[in-house]
Amino acid sequence: MAGPYTILEQVGHAYRLDLPTAIKIHPVISANKLCKAADDLLPAQIQEPGLPIVVNGQEEWDVDEILASRGYYGKLQYWVKWANSNPDPAWYYASDFIGCPHKLKEFHDANTDVLGPPRYLADWLQSWENGTDEPEYHKDEDKLPMTGRKTRTAAHETEQLLSNAQENTLARWITRLTATGFPATPLLIKFLERHPQFKGTYSRQLESARHKEATPKKISAWFNAFKARTEEQKYKPCNIYNMDETGFVVRET
Structure with a gap:
């Protein structure tokens, strides 16, 4: 039942609508049957997708906001919110946004710690300002930029x-x-x-x-202490081990 219709009052968990006389139904409608008017949508309300704009024979959609950037197999991608459209979980390559370079610039000006901007963003902005429909093509325009990337250690x-x-x-x-x-x-x-x-x-x-440290005095003292301890405890040679530059251990196992 198309609207919009004015809500007159709340009746319990339902609402009484101001319906035209041509509609022969009870005017009290359950809340789950109602939705806000299309000219003033709720934040999570599903919207009908807008129509694309045809540029140079290709369909293009209006970008409302760029939400995030990431690196994908060495290339730069963006997650965006399209104007008048439902949320889109897909990621798109940087070159897909040549037609809206100002959106890329706004995103990176506000988020300086994320991957990007694209290598040729300055060229895209210049083409936009000059009214050029298609800037010069670069085969590496989707590659991750040298600036803005973290080192492997970081x-x-x-x-x-x-x-x-x-x-x-x-x-x-x-x-x-x-x-x-x-x-x-x-x-x-x-x-x-x-x-x-x-x-x-x-x-x-x-x-x-x-x-x-290996002075004659210290070496003699070491051997004297070693000999005295061996004679005192009667250690067998087979039980003397780990004699190296980091120390020694002498004891019965």
Whole structure:
């Protein structure tokens, strides 16, 4: 039953409408049978899609607002809200919006931390201002721009056990320990890949520490202590193990 009709009053959970005399039905209608007039729609009310505009023989739709951007297999895509149309979950390539470059500019001016803008947005804006129907084509116009992209390390920061700031603090701590000649214990492989300055540092600084500490006096004291402890506890040679540059353990197992 087409409208619109004026609501006269609420009757329980229904409403009495001001119906014309030609409509021979009861004027009290349940609320679930009513919807707001098409000239003043509710935010979530379904709208009839608008008709496309034909430009250079191709159908194009009016963009109401650009909602988000993303990278998809190395190309830039946008999620948009079309004017006078239902929500569209699809993502579209940047080149699909050559006809509305000002919308792209508005979106990126308001959202400086997202992917984009397109590589040739300046050319598209210039063509729009000059009234050119079709700007110069570039085969890489959909590729992700060099600016606005996060580095691989920054993009995967949320997947790390430590943030980049925490890792940098740890890196400074390891550097200080290494400078004293006592490097920290071996680290995770991924951490070492992100901080390659620690590769090879271990052996060089350890040699330096060994050279400084290995005096005749200290070596004699070490062997005297080792001999005394062995004789006191009567350790067997088969129970003496882990004698290396990081220390030694002597005990009965």
